Amino acid sequence: MDKTKRTRLEAAGWRVGDTADFLELTPEEAAFVELKLALADYLRDLRVKNGWSQTHVARVLGSSQSRVAKMEAADASVSVDLLVKSLLALGASRKQVGQVIARAA
Amino acid sequence: MDKTKRTRLEAAGWRVGDTADFLELTPEEAAFVELKLALADYLRDLRVKNGWSQTHVARVLGSSQSRVAKMEAADASVSVDLLVKSLLALGASRKQVGQVIARAA
């Protein structure tokens, strides 16, 4: 596994080495986490591409800068619900969201 | 608007005619609800196609029959998180989930 990805997974709150051995996710769990990471990356792309700060995005979404940071980090405390709602609120289409999710890992 | 769809939206807990006037959703809200309905429909298709009962699916998911019923109804009390996790757990691929979401309304 890619070291960067592993770090991100840990950051996302997924017990990596909880029991001193290595990442052990069922295929569904893995697919779910990757799906979430993909949405998080897309959110960051969208924001950066438009030259927005996290604070600005937070205002648009009616949220806070810290939550936007956590969204982009795919933190364990953010749901797919929040990511999807946020992307739609920032102008992404349902179709685009679907494509981001469908894109093979 | 299609009468059936309106009924489903009401069932899903979306204030339809709350103030005696008609459904008033921002475009993002509408897209989000439709996205949720699409996932719910797909869950039902997947279950019926395989000849599973809601009770059986509930056992597989580690949940209850009532929650499966609510998922298929896109009840306001079920999140996209739960729908996506359930679909993946029932064997749908990340790609399939994405396609369901991307499919234009």
Added chain:
DNA sequence: GACGCGTATGTCGCATCTGACATATCATCG
């Protein structure tokens, strides 16, 4: 160095979601 700006991380009170249970509805079969 000190400031400003953007981002990251930890925590908390409150709101929402979840599984479970009870119960209702509705077929189908004897």
Added chain:
DNA sequence: CGATGATATGTCAGATGCGACATACGCGTC
């Protein structure tokens, strides 16, 4: 007509997610 199985609806206590705040880190500019 029971009786059985599948699905729907309402409720609740406990779990999880949310916005907000504080604070820390990095990086330019002065």
